[in-house]
Amino acid sequence: MRGSFLAAGIAVATLLVIRTAFAGVPDGGPDSRMLSAENPPSMAVKLLKALSHENEIDESRIEKLRNLIRDNLSDNAVQRMVAEILLDENVSDPLRVAVLESIAGANLRKTPESWREPLATCLDSERTEVLAAACRAVKNLGVDWFDSRLLKIGAHCCTATVARVEALDAVADRAGEIDPPTFLLLQSQLYEQVPIAARLKGAEILARAPLSRDQVLKLAHEIQSDNPATAGPLIWPVLLPVFKRANDLDVGLSLVEALKKSPGIENIPRDALDEVISRYPARVQENLEPLLASVDQRSRSNRELLDRAASLIQEGNRKRGKEIFFSETTACYLCHRVGEKGGQIGPDLSHIGRRLSDRDLLGSVLFPNDRIREGYETLSITTKRGTRYRGIPLGETGGFVDLAVPAGNEIRVDRNNLREKSLEEVSLMPRGLEATMPEEGLGDLVAFLKTLK
Numbered sequence: 486m487r488g489s490f491l492a493a494g495i496a497v498a499t500l501l502v503i504r505t506a507f508a509g510v511p512d513g514g515p516d517s518r519m520l521s522a523e524n525p526p527s528m529a530v531k532l533l534k535a536l537s538h539e540n541e542i543d544e545s546r547i548e549k550l551r552n553l554i555r556d557n558l559s560d561n562a563v564q565r566m567v568a569e570i571l572l573d574e575n576v577s578d579p580l581r582v583a584v585l586e587s588i589a590g591a592n593l594r595k596t597p598e599s600w601r602e603p604l605a606t607c608l609d610s611e612r613t614e615v616l617a618a619a620c621r622a623v624k625n626l627g628v629d630w631f632d633s634r635l636l637k638i639g640a641h642c643c644t645a646t647v648a649r650v651e652a653l654d655a656v657a658d659r660a661g662e663i664d665p666p667t668f669l670l671l672q673s674q675l676y677e678q679v680p681i682a683a684r685l686k687g688a689e690i691l692a693r694a695p696l697s698r699d700q701v702l703k704l705a706h707e708i709q710s711d712n713p714a715t716a717g718p719l720i721w722p723v724l725l726p727v728f729k730r731a732n733d734l735d736v737g738l739s740l741v742e743a744l745k746k747s748p749g750i751e752n753i754p755r756d757a758l759d760e761v762i763s764r765y766p767a768r769v770q771e772n773l774e775p776l777l778a779s780v781d782q783r784s785r786s787n788r789e790l791l792d793r794a795a796s797l798i799q800e801g802n803r804k805r806g807k808e809i810f811f812s813e814t815t816a817c818y819l820c821h822r823v824g825e826k827g828g829q830i831g832p833d834l835s836h837i838g839r840r841l842s843d844r845d846l847l848g849s850v851l852f853p854n855d856r857i858r859e860g861y862e863t864l865s866i867t868t869k870r871g872t873r874y875r876g877i878p879l880g881e882t883g884g885f886v887d888l889a890v891p892a893g894n895e896i897r898v899d900r901n902n903l904r905e906k907s908l909e910e911v912s913l914m915p916r917g918l919e920a921t922m923p924e925e926g927l928g929d930l931v932a933f934l935k936t937l938k
């Protein structure tokens with residue numbers, strides 16, 4: 486099971502973090518004092534103090550610092566130090582961003598009032614990374630202190646797109662309405678050329694934003710193959726709740742049309758689809774039926790394809806297969822690593838050609854739910870505030886539950902802050918990815934997987 490290193494216990498882990506974070510600092514410097522300190526929170530405070538005067542902090546130390554602060558954020562002294570750092574003009578941007586990221590990763594139950602001014606200062610920053618990280622922190626805290634400011638950032642055309650999107654993410658649940666420039670920005674996040682992780686985030690925001698009926702209709706029109714927006718298997722399940730915001734025939738028929746033209750309906754749980762479609766007039770359901778029938782038919786012929794796995798692989802072009810793997814449309818790379826590239830949500834596939842037979846390689850792509858790799862079951866958790874995460878469990882220690890989610894980050898939730906937690910029988914790997922590939926693409930892709938030895 487991945488993440489078992491966490492079992493070492495939080496105190497020991499923290500001590501290791503401090504030791505490594507301070508490797509290279511001379512003897513008698515802050516590290517020796519730090520290591521003799523009594524508890525992790527006071528270590529965290531001292532570490533922050535020491536780093537606040539440094540201009541350059543390398544990436545590996547930042548990473549460790551981020552985790553140390555995150556795990557001790559409920560301590561008063563750490564909270565005071567965090568406020569000081571965020572307000573201090575002389576602190577380097579990477580440190581400020583690291584502190585904001587710790588807040589964003591912490592899932593704190595209660596936000597200290599003393600953070601209001603420091604966070605406001607960061608939201609005024611002209612540095613994109615600081616601004617974006619501040620928005621992520623505010624989102625995670627769930628405070629409504631800066632709602633009008635966040636909406637302004639989201640609508641501001643001169644601000645960098647990443648920061649605008651993060652600002653909207655932080656306020657979407659409480660926004661009164663979405664103005665036209667903001668809607669255009671969110672819609673453009675679904676364009677094919679946008680990297681998959683950003684598209685996923687765009688869809689998540691759209692699903693929570695209070696779109697008008699006309700905006701929902703526009704979106705459905707946009708998600709059709711001759712337009713630049715697309716949904717796809719990863720996006721559809723996330724985006725579908727958007728269509729709960731309308732119930733008339735026009736929107737319903739456009740939704741069915743969008744589902745026809747943008748692949749991925751396989752990956753929408755049937756009950757979720759039924760729930761949305763049942764809101765619309767009966768004709769919408771009638772229009773959907775042939776589409777569902779063709780999906781079932783496709784699934785049956787894919788089953789038959791398994792018997793021909795070996796010849797499919799033999800005829801496949803592995804170079805093209807590699808391109809498909811790393812493309813933004815099929816985007817296997819979002820969750821899988823091959824060599825140095827790719828995400829770490831699913832298993833590392835660098836040597837998958839050694840482990841799986843031809844049939845199993847093809848089966849893994851076409852029917853992810855048939856065989857779920859041990860240690861990679863889907864964990865679904867809901868926090869007391871109602872935020873839901875679906876990801877791969879990374880371990881549970883020191884009162885925390887950790888999981889990796891496809892949008893690209895690791896989430897840590899305090900056990901006291903959990904409302905629900907369950908393992909699903911459905912793989913986190915989407916179904917229907919074969920429908921995003923060009924013709925012959927499936928054989929090419931599996932031929933590529935087979936070369937990974």
Ligand code: HEC
Nearest residue numbers: 816817820831832849853856857858861891912913914918
């Ligand atoms: C959203 C994340 C995600 C995406 C995208 C994704 N996968 Fe997966 N994949 C997983 C997870 C999680 C598992 C482990 C659970 C399981 O076995 O179903 C997995 C399992 C696999 C396995 C079996 C590995 C083993 O060790 O048994 C293969 C092969 C695979 N994926 C290939 C692909 C290919 C090829 C693509 C692109 C067409 C892809 N995956 C896209 C998440 C993903």
